[in-house]
Amino acid sequence: xxxxxxESKVIFEGKVIKVRVDKVQLPDGSxxxxxxxERLDGVSILPITADYKVLLIKQYRHAIGKVIYRLPGGSIxxxxxxxxxxxxxxxxxxxxxxxxxxxxxxxxxxxxxxxxTVYHYLATGLYxxxxxxxxxxxxxxxxxxDLNEAVKMALEAQFPNPAFSLMILMVxxxxxxxxF
Amino acid sequence: xxxxxxESKVIFEGKVIKVRVDKVQLPDGSxxxxxxxERLDGVSILPITADYKVLLIKQYRHAIGKVIYRLPGGSIxxxxxxxxxxxxxxxxxxxxxxxxxxxxxxxxxxxxxxxxTVYHYLATGLYxxxxxxxxxxxxxxxxxxDLNEAVKMALEAQFPNPAFSLMILMVxxxxxxxxF
Numbered sequence: 001x002x003x004x005x006x007e008s009k010v011i012f013e014g015k016v017i018k019v020r021v022d023k024v025q026l027p028d029g030s031x032x033x034x035x036x037x038e039r040l041d042g043v044s045i046l047p048i049t050a051d052y053k054v055l056l057i058k059q060y061r062h063a064i065g066k067v068i069y070r071l072p073g074g075s076i077x078x079x080x081x082x083x084x085x086x087x088x089x090x091x092x093x094x095x096x097x098x099x100x101x102x103x104x105x106x107x108x109x110x111x112x113x114x115x116x117t118v119y120h121y122l123a124t125g126l127y128x129x130x131x132x133x134x135x136x137x138x139x140x141x142x143x144x145x146d147l148n149e150a151v152k153m154a155l156e157a158q159f160p161n162p163a164f165s166l167m168i169l170m171v172x173x174x175x176x177x178x179x180f
Numbered sequence: 181x182x183x184x185x186x187e188s189k190v191i192f193e194g195k196v197i198k199v200r201v202d203k204v205q206l207p208d209g210s211x212x213x214x215x216x217x218e219r220l221d222g223v224s225i226l227p228i229t230a231d232y233k234v235l236l237i238k239q240y241r242h243a244i245g246k247v248i249y250r251l252p253g254g255s256i257x258x259x260x261x262x263x264x265x266x267x268x269x270x271x272x273x274x275x276x277x278x279x280x281x282x283x284x285x286x287x288x289x290x291x292x293x294x295x296x297t298v299y300h301y302l303a304t305g306l307y308x309x310x311x312x313x314x315x316x317x318x319x320x321x322x323x324x325x326d327l328n329e330a331v332k333m334a335l336e337a338q339f340p341n342p343a344f345s346l347m348i349l350m351v352x353x354x355x356x357x358x359x360f
Contacts (some may be wrong), residue, residue: 003240012191012199014215016293019192019199035194037217039293060183066289106337109246113196113219114294120337154346155353157286157300162343166334169349173335 003027016040016075039116043087044073046105046167047095047123054150054168055095055126056143068160069143069153071167073118083119091123093134095142100125105167120163122171147172183207196220196255219296223267224253226285226347227275227303234330234348235275235306236323248340249323249333251347253298263299271303273314275322280305285347300343302351327352 007023018038025031047055056069072094073087080086088098103122109115145153151172154165187203198218205211227235236249252274253267260266268278283302289295325333331352334345 014201015213016215017199017217019197019217021194033195035196037197037199037294068289106342108337108342109340114217155350157288157346157350160289162286162288162341162346165346166337166342166349169346170335170337 006031035113037114039114040075041083041116042073042075042118043083043090044071044118044120044161044163044167045087045091045099045102045123046071046121046164046171047091047097047099047126048147048171049126049144050124052147053144054147055097056145056150057094058141058143066160070159070161071164076119084121087119087121087123092129092131094140096128096133097123097126098129099123100127105170108163118163120167122167147175186211215293217294219294220255221263221296222253222255222298223263223270224251224298224300224341224343224347225267225271225279225282225303226251226301226344226351227271227277227279227306228327228351229306229324230304232327233324234327235277236325236330237274238321238323246340250339250341251344256299264301267299267301267303272309272311274320276308276313277303277306278309279303280307285350288343298343300347302347327355 004025005022006025008020010018010020012019016039020036022034022036023031024034057072058067058069060067072090074090076083076086080089084102087102092098101124105120105122107117107119109117150168153159154168157165159165184205185202186205188200190198190200192199196219200216202214202216203211204214229235237252238247238249240247252270254270256263256266260269264282267282272278281304285300285302287297287299289297330348333339334348337345339345
């Protein structure tokens, strides 16, 4: 059931994305084109405090023109030695915390058009490290929310990214099963 | 907390995506650039049979180079008069069914970089319509799976797209609460 890439042409190479068009041969022999966006890999973190509060972020998102609630996260930079290091960096830049424990939840591989791996983590044992904080150029507000309330928001799909909902529902399921 | 778009330049206009770079002014007055991918809006459908089987699709995905399990869905075409019509069309093209009932679950608005709305539906009352079937150029296998098993797969994030997991978990939650 494999497609064969006959030709690959880079159309645009930006800071965050690279766009290419592939000429492919389908298994039945016919030819087709695929428009592919390669995006920097990313991390997404669900930070939960000792009293089961989820640290949500309230922020304005340019591309969709709305204020949204999201989880901390961002692109993995060249300087990050691993996705875990990127997760700790984003957690610190966005919230001012680091985590004693990061539990890997899942990665997602994009769709047919978007090629990007995002690594999703649960962060617990939050502490304020004794380091200078390199703040993002972003304007955000921390919005602590009871885990039960976050689960309700997740089941109502109130987050712009379904992955945030899934992280919350996975963690609630595992806490119920005492799997952490 | 609003950003102001000062300039917008289209870099690439393909069949499925349009890429632009916006020059924006942040609320603190500083300037920044945003790379934005506009993608055709889409639909995603969770088809459940009368005996609570989820009709998953097993398919090869070019962009990630893997065989994956997914839900039916695709882009909304110009000919589709509504997202619901697109959902019925995709359901028919991909599985050979239409649905007597479509329940809207949620829409997702993309990330900071990807601008796209995807409409997510539960499809029940599946039937084989007395119409000629326009088959996709896609190679896929229907993979009927017990709802309980699909919930397990969702909580283990076995689907490439977290939205598929969320659809399954939302529907299970509502069925438990008899909210349909």
